[in-house]
Amino acid sequence: MRIGIVNDLRLAVETLKRAVATIPDSTVAWIAEDGAAAVARCAEDLPDIVLMDMIMPVMDGVEATRRIMKSTPCPILVVTATVEGNASKVFEALGAGALDAVATPGLAADGSVTNAEPLARKVAAIRIISQSQTATPATPAKHAHASPAAPAAIPPIVAIGSSTGGPLALSIVLKALPAPAPWPVVVVQHIDTEFAQGLSSWLARETGHAVQTIVEGATPAPGMVSIAATGDHLLVSASGRFRYSPEPRALVYRPSVDVFFNALVEADAAPGVAVVLTGMGRDGAAGMLGLRANGWHTIAQDRATSVVWGMPGACVECGAAAQTLPLSAIGPAIASRMSQIPRMSAPTHPPGKSTGGPG
Numbered sequence: 001m002r003i004g005i006v007n008d009l010r011l012a013v014e015t016l017k018r019a020v021a022t023i024p025d026s027t028v029a030w031i032a033e034d035g036a037a038a039v040a041r042c043a044e045d046l047p048d049i050v051l052m053d054m055i056m057p058v059m060d061g062v063e064a065t066r067r068i069m070k071s072t073p074c075p076i077l078v079v080t081a082t083v084e085g086n087a088s089k090v091f092e093a094l095g096a097g098a099l100d101a102v103a104t105p106g107l108a109a110d111g112s113v114t115n116a117e118p119l120a121r122k123v124a125a126i127r128i129i130s131q132s133q134t135a136t137p138a139t140p141a142k143h144a145h146a147s148p149a150a151p152a153a154i155p156p157i158v159a160i161g162s163s164t165g166g167p168l169a170l171s172i173v174l175k176a177l178p179a180p181a182p183w184p185v186v187v188v189q190h191i192d193t194e195f196a197q198g199l200s201s202w203l204a205r206e207t208g209h210a211v212q213t214i215v216e217g218a219t220p221a222p223g224m225v226s227i228a229a230t231g232d233h234l235l236v237s238a239s240g241r242f243r244y245s246p247e248p249r250a251l252v253y254r255p256s257v258d259v260f261f262n263a264l265v266e267a268d269a270a271p272g273v274a275v276v277l278t279g280m281g282r283d284g285a286a287g288m289l290g291l292r293a294n295g296w297h298t299i300a301q302d303r304a305t306s307v308v309w310g311m312p313g314a315c316v317e318c319g320a321a322a323q324t325l326p327l328s329a330i331g332p333a334i335a336s337r338m339s340q341i342p343r344m345s346a347p348t349h350p351p352g353k354s355t356g357g358p359g
Contacts, residue, residue: 001023001025001026001027001048001049001123001127002026002027002028002029002047002048002049003020003026003027003028003029003047003048003049003050003051003123004028004029004030004031004032004038004041004042004047004049004050004051005017005020005028005030005031005032005050005051006031006032006034006035006037006038006050006051006052006053006056006061006064007031007033007051007053007056007079008033008034008053008056008057009053011107012053012081012104013031014107015104015105015106015107015113016051016079016104016105017031018107018111018112018113018116019105019113019116019119019120020051022113022116022120023119023120023123023124026123029045029047029048030045030047033056034056034057034058034059034064035052035056035058035059035060035061035063035064035067036058036059036064037058038050038052038059038064038068039059039064039067039068039071042068042071042072042074043071043072046072046074047074048074048075048127048130049074049075049076049077049123049126049127049130050068050074050075050076050077051077051079051119052064052065052076052077052078052079052093052098053079053080053081053104054078054080054086054089054090054093055086055089060089061078061089061093062089062092062093062096065078065093065096065097065098066096066097069096069097069307073097075099075126075130076093076097076098076099077098077099077100077101077102077119077122077123077126078090078093078094078098078100078101078102079101079102079103079104079119080101080102080103080104081103081104087195087198087199087201087202088202088205090195090198091167091168091198091199091202092167092168094164094165094166094167094168094191095165095166095167095168095169095171095307096165096168096307097164097165097307097308098164099126099129099164099280100122100125100126100190100191100192101191101192101195102118102119102122102192102194103115103118103194105118105119118192118194122192125252128252129252129280129281130280153238153239153240153267153268154220154236154240154264154267154268154269154270155183155184155220155222155240155269155270155272156183156269156270156271156272156273156338156341157183157184157185157186157220157264157269157272158177158181158183158184158185158186158272158273158274158275158334158338159186159188159260159261159264159272159273159274159275159291160173160185160186160187160188160274160275160276160277161187161188161189161257161260161261161274161275161276161277161279161283161284161287161288161311162187162188162189162190162257162276162277162278162279162311163189163190163253163257163277163278163279163280163281163283163308163310163311164190164278164279164280164307164308164310165277165278165279165306165307165308166189166190166191166277166278166279167189167191167199167202167203169277169278169301169306169307169327170187170189170203170277171202171203171206171207172327172328172331173275173277173327173330173331173334174203174206174207174209174225174331175206175207175208175331176328176330176331176332176334176335177209177331177334177335178335179207179208179209180209180210180222180223180224181209181222181223181225181338182222182223182338183222183272183338183341184220184221184222184224184226185209185224185225185226186214186220186225186226186227186228186234186260187225187226187227187228188227188228188234188255188256188257188260189227189228190253190254190255190279190283192231193229193230193231196213196227196228196229196230197213197229199227200212200213200227200229203225203227207225209224209225210223210224210225211224211225211226211227212224212225212226212227213226213227213228213229214226214227214228214229214234214242215229215242216242216243216244217241217242217243218241218242219240219241219242220236220240220242226242228255228260230244230255231254231255232244232245232246232254232255233245233246233247233248233251233254233255233256233259233260234255234259234260234263235259235260235263236260236263236264236267236269237267238266238267238268240267245259251283252281253281253283256283257276257283257284257287257311258283258284258285258286258287259287260287261274261284261286261287261288261290261291262286262287262290264287264291265287265290265291265294271291271294271295271296271297272296272297272338272341273296273297273298273299273334273337273338274287274288274291274292274296274297274298274299275298275299275300275301275330275334276288276299276300276301276311276312276315276320276321277301277306277311277312277327277330278301278305278306278307278308278309278311278312278327279306279308279310279311279312280308280310280311281310281311281314282310282311282314283311284311284314284315285311285314285315285317285318285320286318286320288300288315288320288321289315289318289319289320291320292319292320292321292322297322297323297337298315298320298321298322298323299321299322299323299324299325299330299333299334300312300313300315300316300320300321300323300324300325301324301325301326301327301330302324302325302326302327304326305326305327305328306327312324
């Protein structure tokens, strides 16, 4: 795998060169000192992946990502020295088409690279995902029908799955929903644990919603947007409580949209709205198919407005999506459908860790 490095700091470049040297079958294709140079280098010599810094002279990483994805698309991994300090730019870059984000490795006194494993893992995952757009999805859950008299422990929710380009797409969808929403919104976005809190804070600022990262034992809360926050898969029990599980370990996509959607089926959650937004691969299609079969309204983002139409395209292909809509129409469609469901009162102390926004 040929890797392009975009960074204006010599120490960071040297660290990344040494980190790349530790990744099997990987070499440095070229080095660019700013975003403008990176755009030019990609036009001349397209690498297999670009490691993109955010703060640089001439052109920052967000604009460079936007231009590369428009003219010479290739996998871009955001590599940033400070997650919190650059959170806004990181999520703008992810919205522009960067696949993922990771913290810059360090350099020890003896010259060895420290904390390079997350970078190596991300590169390996991008290699797998880029080589196969037909990654095996999770098996659809089989619905165990509850007694007609038994009320669902899990109220109607809006369940959203997203990946490549997801942060920006999520912000657009959430802005179109009433704030606070009279129903729970649960988001599974493919993102590293280290960036989950930053995504939560960024979405709260961008959308005006109260946003929380999900902790074990929390429950879906009306008036709250809850986001999966670990590298493990998000599940929900029949009693309506969230939990995380490392299984299935073989899935490249973590946390998996399929696993969460399947858990909603298995837990007999009351039918709500399930949405799959832009993303690479097929995660979410099998789970959405199961939800649709059990009375949920299902929506996939259309090809024209998706950064990558892999995930929503798979939902359309297998018949899981009842509607295929442009991004700007998804929020209003959710609100219209959910407005047919009786409003719920938000709890005085919503469970989980809130990161701001009016609630």
